[in-house]
Amino acid sequence: MKSVTTRQTCLIILFTAITFKLMFLPSLLSGATKNNAPAAIVFLGIIELIIPAILLFLSNKYPDMTFKEILGKAFGKSVAKVVLILFSIHFLLRTIAAFIGYYLYLYFTLYSDLQWLAFAVPMILVLLYVITTGLKNIGRLVEIFVPLVMIAVVFILVFASVPADLSNVLPIFADGVASATIPALDFTLWTGNFLVYIMIMGNVKRSKHHNRSVIITIVVTVMIITLFYLLYTALFSYNASNYGQSNSDMISILPQSSDVASIYWLVAVVWCIAMFLYCIVFGACSQYCIQEAVGTKYKWQIGVLICVIVLAVSVGLNFDISKLIKIGKEYGKYYDYIVQFAIPILLLIFSFRLKSDRSGAKTEEAQTPLDSRESQLQQNRKLRKPHGRSAR
Amino acid sequence: MINKLLRYKVIIVIGLLLVIFLPGVLVGDLDSKTDAIIVSVGIDKAEEKYEVTLQYLLPTQSGQFNKKLDVLSSKSGEISSAISDLSLKLGKNIGLSHCRSIVISDEIAKEDTVKTYDYFSRFKLNTNHISLIYTPKSAKEFLKTSTDSQNALLIDIGDSVDLSSVKLRGMQTFLNDFYIGYFSPSGCSHMGYIDVKEDEEKQESSGGGQGGGGQESGGGEGDEKSGGTKKISNEGKAVVFKKGKKVMVLEKEDVEAFGWFLKDITNETITIKNVLGDQYKNAAVGVQIIDNKAKAKVYFKEGSPVYDLKIRVTVRVSEVEQDDYGLENFDLLKENVNKVLNAAVIRKIEEDFNRAIALSLQHNVDIIDAYNNFYKYRTHQFKKFIDRLPNPDEYMQHITFKVNVDVRGGI
Numbered sequence: 001m002k003s004v005t006t007r008q009t010c011l012i013i014l015f016t017a018i019t020f021k022l023m024f025l026p027s028l029l030s031g032a033t034k035n036n037a038p039a040a041i042v043f044l045g046i047i048e049l050i051i052p053a054i055l056l057f058l059s060n061k062y063p064d065m066t067f068k069e070i071l072g073k074a075f076g077k078s079v080a081k082v083v084l085i086l087f088s089i090h091f092l093l094r095t096i097a098a099f100i101g102y103y104l105y106l107y108f109t110l111y112s113d114l115q116w117l118a119f120a121v122p123m124i125l126v127l128l129y130v131i132t133t134g135l136k137n138i139g140r141l142v143e144i145f146v147p148l149v150m151i152a153v154v155f156i157l158v159f160a161s162v163p164a165d166l167s168n169v170l171p172i173f174a175d176g177v178a179s180a181t182i183p184a185l186d187f188t189l190w191t192g193n194f195l196v197y198i199m200i201m202g203n204v205k206r207s208k209h210h211n212r213s214v215i216i217t218i219v220v221t222v223m224i225i226t227l228f229y230l231l232y233t234a235l236f237s238y239n240a241s242n243y244g245q246s247n248s249d250m251i252s253i254l255p256q257s258s259d260v261a262s263i264y265w266l267v268a269v270v271w272c273i274a275m276f277l278y279c280i281v282f283g284a285c286s287q288y289c290i291q292e293a294v295g296t297k298y299k300w301q302i303g304v305l306i307c308v309i310v311l312a313v314s315v316g317l318n319f320d321i322s323k324l325i326k327i328g329k330e331y332g333k334y335y336d337y338i339v340q341f342a343i344p345i346l347l348l349i350f351s352f353r354l355k356s357d358r359s360g361a362k363t364e365e366a367q368t369p370l371d372s373r374e375s376q377l378q379q380n381r382k383l384r385k386p387h388g389r390s391a392r
Numbered sequence: 393m394i395n396k397l398l399r400y401k402v403i404i405v406i407g408l409l410l411v412i413f414l415p416g417v418l419v420g421d422l423d424s425k426t427d428a429i430i431v432s433v434g435i436d437k438a439e440e441k442y443e444v445t446l447q448y449l450l451p452t453q454s455g456q457f458n459k460k461l462d463v464l465s466s467k468s469g470e471i472s473s474a475i476s477d478l479s480l481k482l483g484k485n486i487g488l489s490h491c492r493s494i495v496i497s498d499e500i501a502k503e504d505t506v507k508t509y510d511y512f513s514r515f516k517l518n519t520n521h522i523s524l525i526y527t528p529k530s531a532k533e534f535l536k537t538s539t540d541s542q543n544a545l546l547i548d549i550g551d552s553v554d555l556s557s558v559k560l561r562g563m564q565t566f567l568n569d570f571y572i573g574y575f576s577p578s579g580c581s582h583m584g585y586i587d588v589k590e591d592e593e594k595q596e597s598s599g600g601g602q603g604g605g606g607q608e609s610g611g612g613e614g615d616e617k618s619g620g621t622k623k624i625s626n627e628g629k630a631v632v633f634k635k636g637k638k639v640m641v642l643e644k645e646d647v648e649a650f651g652w653f654l655k656d657i658t659n660e661t662i663t664i665k666n667v668l669g670d671q672y673k674n675a676a677v678g679v680q681i682i683d684n685k686a687k688a689k690v691y692f693k694e695g696s697p698v699y700d701l702k703i704r705v706t707v708r709v710s711e712v713e714q715d716d717y718g719l720e721n722f723d724l725l726k727e728n729v730n731k732v733l734n735a736a737v738i739r740k741i742e743e744d745f746n747r748a749i750a751l752s753l754q755h756n757v758d759i760i761d762a763y764n765n766f767y768k769y770r771t772h773q774f775k776k777f778i779d780r781l782p783n784p785d786e787y788m789q790h791i792t793f794k795v796n797v798d799v800r801g802g803i
Contacts, residue, residue, distance in 0.1 A: 118416060122408070122412050237572045239568055
């Protein structure tokens with residue numbers, strides 16, 4: 001059953017790509033690249049575009065197939081399950097990071113005496129409830145809240161652009177291109193958000209302009225993020241690495257905000273919603289991947305497992321995101337390179353081989369995992385209701 | 393059973409949330425009962441210890457602030473422990489979120505001030521709106537005097553700094569700006585200079601009341617805590633820091649001279665004396681700056697750096713004082729900002745420019761941000777130039793400074 005619409009898909013992509021990147025990362029990149037955060041984020045963005053490019057290509061090639069089915073077709077059922085588990089861990093890590101980030105954001109902006117227990121228990125309960133309700137509800141949730149988040153983003157960009165001095169962005173690449181870009185590769189905890197599309201593949205009611213809408217969304221996303229980083233650096237200049245709560249810090253620089261404060265509070269409150277929604281989307285992605293790997297009948301057990309892990313790791317790290325970032329910088333990045341880049345690229349290569357396999361030019365490698373399932377998949381496709389492009 | 397319960401899962405989740413949150417909200421103390429609102433912090437140093445003075449007000453349970461400010465001090469080796477002591481003394485949590493200013497004494501300014509500010513920059517503060525104030529004597533005395541003044545006149549010392557000529561001239565004094573300057577290649581930052589002086593008017597009159605005017609505020613009524621005869625005196629001076637240490641004090645005229653390097657200055661008035669020609673007969677003319685655009689063009693000429701400042705000022709005549717008025721002084725068809733006045737304004741700006749450069753060179757401080765300009769727009773050339781210098785810290789001496797002024801008359 002198709003769960004999300006093209007509009008919901010675009011909103012999910014836009015929301016997930018933006019939300020977490022506007023927290024902590026501007027400050028971290030400014031420190032690591034000696035105030036070259038805009039150049040670093042453009043570099044990360046270009047690399048990150050590999051993911052949606054591949055996923056969109058696969059989604060077009062197999063519009064009615066879920067990610068699991070494509071994986072199964074390419075690598076075989078067992079390998080597909082392993083890959084799905086790898087992806088679920090990837091999403092789980094982001095859920096944990098966002099959960100801790102959410103707590104810290106609340107702590108730094110709204111409730112300085114917030115107790116972790118009072119925060120974590122209700123949030124985990126809500127997280128458990130929402131991630132087990134399925135993709136359709138998450139699509140609706142995103143449709144309701146993302147416009148609100150986007151209004152907050154527009155507020156940040158518009159109001160921060162007034163006092164911003166864009167000359168503070170200069171010089172770009174003062175110490176060479178490498179020193180301004182390569183350190184960004186350590187922060188993979190903030191990349192790979194486009195992988196959320198794997199949950200959507202095969203589950204989307206494709207509109208007439210699905211591809212165009214998704215591509216425009218990705219372009220808009222990259223533009224918003226780049227503009228944000230430009231303004232961030234323009235505002236805080238040499239002191240940029242000192243501002244971890246990037247979005248609320250940018251609003252707080254407005255002279256009138258200390259007295260009126262309304263815009264600051266609006267952004268802070270909306271961003272709390274955004275952070276929790278981000279936890280929900282990635283928690284749901286993790287749930288989806290495990291469910292696809294082990295079966296839908298364990299829905300609640302998987303949900304409980306995810307929530308317990310999120311809570312346990314967050315408490316274990318004492319809600320200190322710096323520990324998670326440090327682990328990510330030293331070890332996690334290698335895992336992310338595999339999940340975010342190596343697997344999608346391999347999948348793409350295998351999908352090409354599958355094409356040649358169909359055209360009759362069979363290779364020995366292509367025959368082994370795919371042929372046995374080819375007839376079954378054909379059968380499955382026939383059983384599916386025709387939809388969207390396939391229907392036409 | 394579980395399946396039946398699961399049918400009501402939304403209600404169960406909401407119920408659980410209420411059970412968890414409601415008792416805490418109902419039983420917990422109000423912030424207004426537990427917190428003291430800190431308006432200003434003063435920091436002195438004596439015997440290798442920090443003396444932290446808090447200027448605070450206590451909110452009442454009715455939600456209204458007790459308007460009367462007070463001060464309390466504590467000494468300790470670190471700022472954080474001094475603030476903890478103060479919290480104990482007050483019996484309240486120290487709420488720094490509304491802190492408007494941090495006052496430092498000369499003893500603090502002589503050493504690396506960033507060490508002193510570290511606590512505040514790490515604390516969850518709105519650092520963009522904390523004014524930094526330098527006082528040559530004691531920060532404690534400053535806050536006591538300002539408390540008396542504010543209690544008597546309801547003048548906010550933060551407003552006083554904001555409205556000073558230091559602010560008008562754009563010499564930023566917020567904590568964030570101080571840090572930006574500190575971390576910049578030149579390491580140069582500024583802050584406002586405000587003194588505590590004897591109130592001669594107050595001493596003369598026994599009844600007290602209000603004294604001072606303009607940028608000065610009078611002492612409190614018969615208050616004995618600070619002697620009651622002192623007043624806060626903001627004369628528009630500023631202090632320049634290099635790598636966090638005080639380097640020089642700028643007089644009001646110096647601050648005004650450096651103001652021409654900044655992008656936007658409006659509503660500032662300069663007085664041109666002895667203006668002759670057309671409708672002016674040895675007049676003192678007050679000229680208000682409506683708009684000021686300054687743009688520094690940096691380039692290299694024969695291997696040496698040139699800092700070329702282009703200033704475009706739009707002015708209007710705000711006051712004319714001369715012995716012999718004529719109708720021509722009020723003739724709408726007569727151009728107020730004529731060639732004579734134009735030349736006088738240009739001369740004044742050029743004099744200020746030369747004065748600012750001379751001061752910068754004399755103290756070897758880059759108040760005009762020349763390093764940053766070359767670093768931004770001539771990065772590699774400037775890096776090579778700096779590397780060639782026997783003493784890179786003295787780069788200012790090797791830069792050629794030029795100014796080009798364009799004055800326009802406005803309505």
